Amino acid sequence: MSSDPTAKEIKRFSGVVGWTAVALGVVTMIVGIFLIADPHETLKTLTVIFGILLVLDGIIALLGSIFSRGEGRGLLAVVGILGLIAGLILIKKPFESLTVLVLIIGIWLIVVGIARLAESASLQEGRGMTIFVGIVDIIAGIIFLAWPHIGAATFAVILGVVFVIRGLLFIIGGFMFRSAGHEAAELAA
Numbered sequence: 001m002s003s004d005p006t007a008k009e010i011k012r013f014s015g016v017v018g019w020t021a022v023a024l025g026v027v028t029m030i031v032g033i034f035l036i037a038d039p040h041e042t043l044k045t046l047t048v049i050f051g052i053l054l055v056l057d058g059i060i061a062l063l064g065s066i067f068s069r070g071e072g073r074g075l076l077a078v079v080g081i082l083g084l085i086a087g088l089i090l091i092k093k094p095f096e097s098l099t100v101l102v103l104i105i106g107i108w109l110i111v112v113g114i115a116r117l118a119e120s121a122s123l124q125e126g127r128g129m130t131i132f133v134g135i136v137d138i139i140a141g142i143i144f145l146a147w148p149h150i151g152a153a154t155f156a157v158i159l160g161v162v163f164v165i166r167g168l169l170f171i172i173g174g175f176m177f178r179s180a181g182h183e184a185a186e187l188a189a
Helices: 005-037 043-067 073-092 098-120 127-146 152-188
Strands: none
Touching: 005 043, 005 152, 043 073, 043 098, 043 152, 073 098, 098 127, 098 152, 127 152
């Protein structure tokens, strides 16, 4: 590989984005495992944790809309902005009502799931994972909207399972992005 600055920039960028996705995946999985292992945490704690994850997911979606080449960039940007706004609201004013939180998360999961399915149409790599995450998000969202008076423990366990699945896929996607970036850097060299 030559010392072409373009190749180095591609490799560095893919490394940063890839490791960021892996780190987000690890954090998401840890939160998911925590929710499954101790579902009786307070609603306020669940709300703040979910708010933080929404903010992180919103940032990743916005970055994806800026740096991706697919047709779904605009939709991804909208999902990112909605995630940021919802996350900041949940962090700043945690709800005292589980029903309100369940409805917000249910709607968010359905919107994100639909966006992921739409995004998958323009993907050449990782399409299957994106479709799988979209379907899991939509199913969980439908469960929450159909059962808004769900118990806190059940809600935490279902959300924990969704987070573990999303975390695994973020980790896999991060490594795939790094690999694709390294291949692109070699081609640019």
